[in-house]
Amino acid sequence: MSTEKHAELRRTVTPWGSFSWGYSDVGADIFIGLGLVLAAAAGASNVAFLFAGLVYVCIGLAYTELASTYPVAGGGQYFVLRGLGDIFGFIAGWAVLLDFTIDITIFAWACVDYLSQLVPTFVNSAHPWVHFWVVFGLIAALCLLNVIGVRESTAFNGFVSALDIASETCILFFGFLFAFRPELLIHNMQTSWPSPDQLMLGISYAIISFVGLESISQAAQETQRPASIIPRTSVGLILTILIFALGYSNLALGLQPWHPILDAHGQAIQFWQIFVNNGDNQGAAVALLAKQVPYWGAIAAFYVPVLGAVLLLISSNSGVFGSSRIAYAMSSSNLLPSMFQSVHKRFRTPMVSLIAFCGLAAIELIFAAIPYLDPHANAFYARFFDGESGLDFLADLYAFGAATSYSFVFIALIALRLIDPLSPRRFKIPLNIPMRFRGERVEFPVVGVIGFAGIFSILIFTLMTHPIGRVAGPLWLVLGIIMYLVYRHHRKMPLLHSQKHEWRKQQVDILRNAGELELMDEYIANVKASDERTAKESVA
Amino acid sequence: MTVIAGSGITPIGALTALLIVSAIVATVWWMLHPPASLVQRLAQEAETSLERMVGSIIVVFSPEIASGHMTALAAKLARGERSELLAIYVIEVPYTLPPDAEMPVEERAALDALAAAETIAANNGVDIRTETIKTRSAAETVLALAKREKANLLVMGSYREGKYSGAPLGRTVEAIAADAKCDVLIGVEGKHGTLLVDETRENL
Numbered sequence: 133m134s135t136e137k138h139a140e141l142r143r144t145v146t147p148w149g150s151f152s153w154g155y156s157d158v159g160a161d162i163f164i165g166l167g168l169v170l171a172a173a174a175g176a177s178n179v180a181f182l183f184a185g186l187v188y189v190c191i192g193l194a195y196t197e198l199a200s201t202y203p204v205a206g207g208g209q210y211f212v213l214r215g216l217g218d219i220f221g222f223i224a225g226w227a228v229l230l231d232f233t234i235d236i237t238i239f240a241w242a243c244v245d246y247l248s249q250l251v252p253t254f255v256n257s258a259h260p261w262v263h264f265w266v267v268f269g270l271i272a273a274l275c276l277l278n279v280i281g282v283r284e285s286t287a288f289n290g291f292v293s294a295l296d297i298a299s300e301t302c303i304l305f306f307g308f309l310f311a312f313r314p315e316l317l318i319h320n321m322q323t324s325w326p327s328p329d330q331l332m333l334g335i336s337y338a339i340i341s342f343v344g345l346e347s348i349s350q351a352a353q354e355t356q357r358p359a360s361i362i363p364r365t366s367v368g369l370i371l372t373i374l375i376f377a378l379g380y381s382n383l384a385l386g387l388q389p390w391h392p393i394l395d396a397h398g399q400a401i402q403f404w405q406i407f408v409n410n411g412d413n414q415g416a417a418v419a420l421l422a423k424q425v426p427y428w429g430a431i432a433a434f435y436v437p438v439l440g441a442v443l444l445l446i447s448s449n450s451g452v453f454g455s456s457r458i459a460y461a462m463s464s465s466n467l468l469p470s471m472f473q474s475v476h477k478r479f480r481t482p483m484v485s486l487i488a489f490c491g492l493a494a495i496e497l498i499f500a501a502i503p504y505l506d507p508h509a510n511a512f513y514a515r516f517f518d519g520e521s522g523l524d525f526l527a528d529l530y531a532f533g534a535a536t537s538y539s540f541v542f543i544a545l546i547a548l549r550l551i552d553p554l555s556p557r558r559f560k561i562p563l564n565i566p567m568r569f570r571g572e573r574v575e576f577p578v579v580g581v582i583g584f585a586g587i588f589s590i591l592i593f594t595l596m597t598h599p600i601g602r603v604a605g606p607l608w609l610v611l612g613i614i615m616y617l618v619y620r621h622h623r624k625m626p627l628l629h630s631q632k633h634e635w636r637k638q639q640v641d642i643l644r645n646a647g648e649l650e651l652m653d654e655y656i657a658n659v660k661a662s663d664e665r666t667a668k669e670s671v672a
Numbered sequence: 673m674t675v676i677a678g679s680g681i682t683p684i685g686a687l688t689a690l691l692i693v694s695a696i697v698a699t700v701w702w703m704l705h706p707p708a709s710l711v712q713r714l715a716q717e718a719e720t721s722l723e724r725m726v727g728s729i730i731v732v733f734s735p736e737i738a739s740g741h742m743t744a745l746a747a748k749l750a751r752g753e754r755s756e757l758l759a760i761y762v763i764e765v766p767y768t769l770p771p772d773a774e775m776p777v778e779e780r781a782a783l784d785a786l787a788a789a790e791t792i793a794a795n796n797g798v799d800i801r802t803e804t805i806k807t808r809s810a811a812e813t814v815l816a817l818a819k820r821e822k823a824n825l826l827v828m829g830s831y832r833e834g835k836y837s838g839a840p841l842g843r844t845v846e847a848i849a850a851d852a853k854c855d856v857l858i859g860v861e862g863k864h865g866t867l868l869v870d871e872t873r874e875n876l
Contacts (some may be wrong), residue, residue: 313685
C-alpha cells in the first residue's frame with residue numbers, strides 16, 4: 133500500500149517576511165525606473181510617477197483583495213484562471229512569465245551597472261564585452277544555484293530589505309532637507325515639460341517601478357494567516373514604494389547638486405539631464421542621486437552601489453524562482469506541459485523550468501547587448517527598433533508584460549466579485565456598487581474599472597511608444613497561445629473552454645490549509661445558505 | 673523661496689523630509705502589527721490563564737505514584753513561570769503499624785526519588801524543596817499540603833493498569849484529582865511507541 137502523501141508548503145513566512153518577499157522584487161524597480169523615466173519624461177517625471185503610482189495603488193488593492201481571498205501560490209495567473217477561465221489564465225500567466233524572465237536579465241544588468249560605480253571596468257559603454265559576460269555569468273550562476281537548491285535565506289532577504297528602506301529613507305531625508313529647491317522643481321517642470329509621446333513613454337516606464345506585487349501573492353501559500361497578513365503587507369508595500377517613487381522623482385527634479393555637474397562642453401547642467409541618452413547613468417540612477425545629497429552622499433557614494441547591487445541581484449533571483457514557480461503552478465492547472473512540473477531526482481528542484489527560463493533570459497540579454505557588442509547591429513536596431521537597446525530593450529518588454537497581466541487581473545477581480553460572491557473577503561477594495569447577479573447580492577468594484585482603464589491606457593502607451601514592446605510582446609503571446617492550443621489538443625482537453633474545476637471544494641481546502649478557520653466556516657455557511665435559497669426559489 | 677540662512681534648508685524641503693520619515697516609520701509599524709485572529713486570541717488567553725495557574729507547583733511521589741518522568745516537565749514549567757517547586761514523597765503507613773513505624777524500603781525509595789528530583793531541578797536552574805511525609809492517607813495529606821502551601825498545580829505521574837480495576841490511574845491519584853481545589857496534572861507514562869507508528873508499520 134502506498135503511504136505517499138502530498139507535502140503541504142509550511143506556513144513560515146511572517147509579516148516582515150511577506151513584506152520583504154515583495155520588497156526585494158518591487159523595491160529594486162526604482163533603481164532602474166528612475167533613470168529611464170527621467171530620461172524620457174524630463175520635467176514631467178514626477179507626474180509620470182504619480183499617474184503610474186495611482187494605477188499601481190489600484191493594482192495593489194486588487195492584488196491585496198485577491199491574494200487574501202485566495203491565498204494560494206500562482207498569484208495573478210490563478211486569479212485570472214478562476215475568474216475568466218483556462219485560456220485567459222494561460223495568457224495572464226504567460227505574460228507574467230515574460231516579466232519574470234525579463235526580471236532575471238534586467239536586474240542582473242542593472243546590478244552590474246550599479247557595481248560599475250565602484251568598478252569602472254564594468255561600465256557598459258566602455259567595456260561592453262566585460263559587461264555582457266558579467267551579466268551572463270550572474271544569470272548562469274543564479275540558474276545553477278537554484279538548480280542545486282541553494283537560495284538566499286528569508287532572513288537575508290529581510291535584512292537587505294530593512295537596510296535598503298533605512299538607506300532610501302536617509303537619502304530622501306537628507307536630500308529634501310539640504311538639497312531640495314522647490315523653485316528649481318517648478319522651473320524644470322515649466323521649461324522641460326515633455327511632448328505627449330515622451331510623457332506616454334515616461335508613464336509606461338514609470339509602471340515598471342511598481343512591478344513585483346506578484347511576489348507577495350506567490351508567497352501567499354507560505355504566509356502565516358494570509359487573509360490577515362497579506363492586506364497589511366501589501367498596503368505597506370504599496371505605500372512604501374509610492375513614497376519612494378514620488379520622493380525620488382520630485383527630489384531629482386528639484387535637486388541642487390552637492391557638486392556642480394558639467395556636460396561635455398564644460399557647461400553646468402541640472403541633475404536630471406545626466407540621464408538623457410546615457411544608458412550607463414540610467415542603469416545607476418539611485419546611486420548617482422545619492423552621491424549628490426549633501427553630507428549623506430559622502431557615505432552613500434560607497435555603500436549605495438553595493439546595497440543597490442545586492443538588492444538587484446536578489447530581485448534577479450526572484451525572477452529565477454518566480455518563473456519556475458509560476459510554470460509549476462500553470463503546469464499543475466494543465467495550462468503548460470507536465471515537464472515543467474518535473475523535479476530533478478537528486479536536487480529536488482524544477483530543473484527543466486529553471487534552465488528553460490534562464491535560457492530565455494540569456495537570449496533576451498543577447499538581444500539587449502548586441503548593439504553594444506557589434507556596431508554593425510546598430511543599423512538593424514535603428515531601422516526596426518528605433519535604436520533601442522540595453523535597458524530600454526528590456527524595459528520595453530517588461531512594461532508590456534506587466535501591463536498585459538495587470539489588465540487581466542482587473543477583469544478577473546470584477547468577474548470574481550460577480551461569480552464568486554460567497555468567498556469571504558477579509559479585505560475588500562472600497563467604492564463598490566451593491567447589485568444582484570444570478571440571484572446573489574454582489575458588490576461591483578468601481579476601483580476595478582478605474583484601475584483597468586489606467587493600466588489599459590498604459591498598455592496602449594506601451595504599444596504606441598515602445599518599438600520593441602509592440603512587436604516582441606504580442607509575438608510572445610501569440611507563440612504562447614499556439615503552444616497552449618497544441619498542448620491542449622494533444623491532451624484531448626477543451627481548447628477554448630475550461631476544464632471542470634471544483635472551485636467550492638478547492639476554496640474550503642485553501643482556507644483550511646491557510647489556517648483561516650473562521651473564514652472557512654463563513655464560506656461554508658454562505659454556500660449552505662445560498663444552496664437553500666436556490667432550492668426554495670426552484671420549488672417556488 | 674525662503675532658505676534658512678547658511679544652511680541651505682528650505683521650509684518645504686524640511687517639512688517634506690520629516691513627512692517622508694514619519695510616513696515610512698508609521699507604515700512599517702502599522703504593517704507589523706496586524707490584529708490577532710480568533711485562534712491567536714484563544715492561545716493568548718490560554719497562556720495567560722496558565723501564567724495565573726502556575727504560581728507554585730507540588731510534585732507528588734509515593735510508592736503508588738510514579739512521578740519521575742513528570743519532574744522534568746514540572747521543572748521546566750516552574751522555570752518558565754518562575755514558580756516555586758516542592759517535591760514530596762508520601763508514605764502511607766498501614767493501620768496495622770504505629771504511625772512512626774520504620775519502613776526502610778519505602779524510605780530508601782523516597783530518598784532516591786527526591787534526590788533525582790533535586791538533580792532535575794538543578795539541571796533546569798530551579799530551586800526546589802523536598803519533603804518525605806508519613807501518613808495514614810496519602811490523598812488527604814497531599815490535599816492538606818496543597819492547601820497549606822497555597823499550591824496552584826499538583827503534578828503526579830501514573831501508569832496504565834492492564835485492565836479496568838475501578839481506578840485505572842491508581843486509587844490515590846484519582847482521589848487527589850477528584851477533590852483537589854487547584855489544578856492537577858497527571859502524566860500517564862507512555863509505552864514507548866505510538867498507535868500511529870504501529871499502524872504505519874502494519875500498512876507497510
